[in-house]
Amino acid sequence: MISVKEAKSILKANIPRGPIKKIPLNAAMDKIIAESIKSTMDVPSFDNSAMDGYALAWDDQQTIWELTDEIAAGDNKKHVLDKGKACRIFTGAPVPKGADTVIPQEWVKKEGKTISFEKNRFQKGNHIRTKGAQTKVADVIIEKDQIISPGSIGLLASVGIAEIPVYSPPSVGIIITGNELKPLGQALDFGQIYNANGPVLEAYLNKLGITNIQHYQALDEPNLLQAEIDKALLKNDFVLLSGGISVGDYDYVKSGLENAGVHQLFYKIKQRPGKPLYVGLKENKVVFALPGNPSSVITCFNQYVKPSILQWMGYSDPWQASEIIPLADNINRKAGLTFFLKAKVENGEVHILPGQESFNLIAFGTANCFAEIPEEVEQLDLGDHISVYYW
Structure with a gap:
């Protein structure tokens, strides 16, 4: 024994x-990744605007920019911005070639077909999310043996991954x-x-x-x-x-x-x-x-x-107790066997339930855990900390 x-x-x-088997991403919640996952693409995959505003090429000498274009999110045209010009741009839209800065719309004064703004508030490169700023192609985005969460499903979906390897x-x-x-x-x-x-x-x-x-x-x-x-x-x-x-x-x-x-x-x-x-x-x-x-x-x-x-199924250490918390009761018994007692955790304490006989199932109607009394322990007092295992 x-x-x-x-x-x-x-x-x-x-x-x-x-x-290891591959399963659809929408079935992967709470599964364990069996292999590290690499990004299939740069994220962002193109330079894009972080704000609704105006895209332009920064020039320390220039104070007024002429508006020439408008670019919305999802626009798949390859826009080119001439020097000294600006274009209306929206969050997530691709930054046109020739632009290096986005000025938020709330800081811009628009008069007819021209814009101006207080230049001391900004600097070159502001409010542009550059290609690969989050992730570059082949970067590891989720390490092996991690638990798949809603957030990691979103991350994987964002790079086009539809299936992932998990422990079956x-x-x-x-x-x-x-x-x-x-x-x-x-x-x-x-x-x-x-x-x-x-x-x-x-x-x-x-x-x-x-x-x-x-x-x-x-x-x-x-x-x-x-x-x-x-x-x-x-x-x-x-x-x-x-x-x-x-x-x-x-x-x-x-x-x-x-x-x-x-x-x-x-x-x-x-x-x-x-x-x-x-x-x-x-x-x-x-x-x-x-x-x-x-x-x-x-x-x-x-x-x-x-x-x-x-x-x-790949969980790293499932053998640990759920919690170690104080007793709400006194326990006296003979040492020599580990006891797993039907118990209920309530208000931060573990309550040992009546009906601990092996034939008696009535406590399982209200119990939410087992309380572990180690084999060498004979006495525990109210407030002593013990291990509990939720089910």
Whole structure:
């Protein structure tokens, strides 16, 4: 049995990044760039006016300029401005050849076809955005491993990039085991329970942007379970099993994974809930065998599966706690196991909720995080700071 810290260290060292694929820019929000992106063009791609005003060639001796032309944004003619002349120009419009300065319209005195202005307020080159001032062609504009934001989508679109390389989200197979489980919508017979783990796992995966999900159901019979494991490993990058990983007479998952050629990374963690957690690899396929208890499933998913999937998708360090904040309660308990307690962060404090028993799901109706109590800690007092993990 290993510690929580050891388990996370093993996963961080062994979970691969997913394959790189190109996706449309409009589908890239919150994805991780898999390769640095270079600009396809100079930005601006031409000298243009930063103001509504008048374009001219600066001359220290000249005081009056004759107006000869007008250039609006989007004008694709190649205008030429004669020496000593000026033209009306609007923001974003191309600066005509022969001009080197734009005077804002509010500072210009216009009389008929001529303009003048207070020259001591300006100097040569004012209010022109020169070609390549922001970016030159082949400049790196977004570094590898950055998260795509609305701002970076705007930047990429501005240079005409329609597709970008990202780490592909994994396909995930969910295998639910247990003779006692019944699908939602069907009446329960005596001794049966509803399948809660399938829906909760799918919900968490959807929240991570995972939509390629396959569902498998296996009774507690070795050959049937083996067939589902083999099918899931063939078709999916991640395989999540629920139940059958403890040491009971009907727990066949571990042997089934061994028969399928899965290499064990670790089995059992010094934590509560979720001690009998199994993690293994088969080539680049990742297998999590979770306990059958829904509280354990939710805990293990958030602490181990979620950060592993985020690492696969290129996130740099998804293993850190969300926050370290003060307790609103006192905690006394026996050391030896790391506890992940259902909790709610409110008004800057973490409140430990009642109903911490592993069978009890009622706290999940109001909880928004897990509070981590390290294995060596026996007592925490109100105001002590602890790590919390939002889900």
